[in-house]
Amino acid sequence: MRLNYPTNIKIIRVPCTGKVDILHILRAFEKGADGVYAVGCMEGECHYNSGNLRARKRIEQAKKILDTIGVGGERVQMRNLSSAEGPRFAQYASEMDELIRKLGPNPIKLASKKKAA
Numbered sequence: 001m002r003l004n005y006p007t008n009i010k011i012i013r014v015p016c017t018g019k020v021d022i023l024h025i026l027r028a029f030e031k032g033a034d035g036v037y038a039v040g041c042m043e044g045e046c047h048y049n050s051g052n053l054r055a056r057k058r059i060e061q062a063k064k065i066l067d068t069i070g071v072g073g074e075r076v077q078m079r080n081l082s083s084a085e086g087p088r089f090a091q092y093a094s095e096m097d098e099l100i101r102k103l104g105p106n107p108i109k110l111a112s113k114k115k116a117a
Helices: 022-030 053-069 086-103 108-116
Strands: 036-040 076-080
Touching: 022 036, 022 053, 036 053, 036 086, 053 076, 076 086
Parallel strands: 036 076
Antiparallel strands: none
């Protein structure tokens, strides 16, 4: 099955969303990402027991930090899917792309461009 999702979505595979640390998320914004979303197993069905629950907590913490520094917590999201839901993955990618387009570019990226100019 060939999935169509926005070409500006960069997929980074990890064995489990529980391996995604807050620092990874914040570093993505520091490097210029306009948004980040993690897609993990359905809650309660994690192959690594509670990895997706840890990821959910980290995403929530990242949202608070991004709100505090003025980037906007809505730029980071967590979604849960089973591995058989490829079309839904593409739908989530499109929804995230649409959200980020409405929010505009990452304020950190804009600030660094102004410094460089």
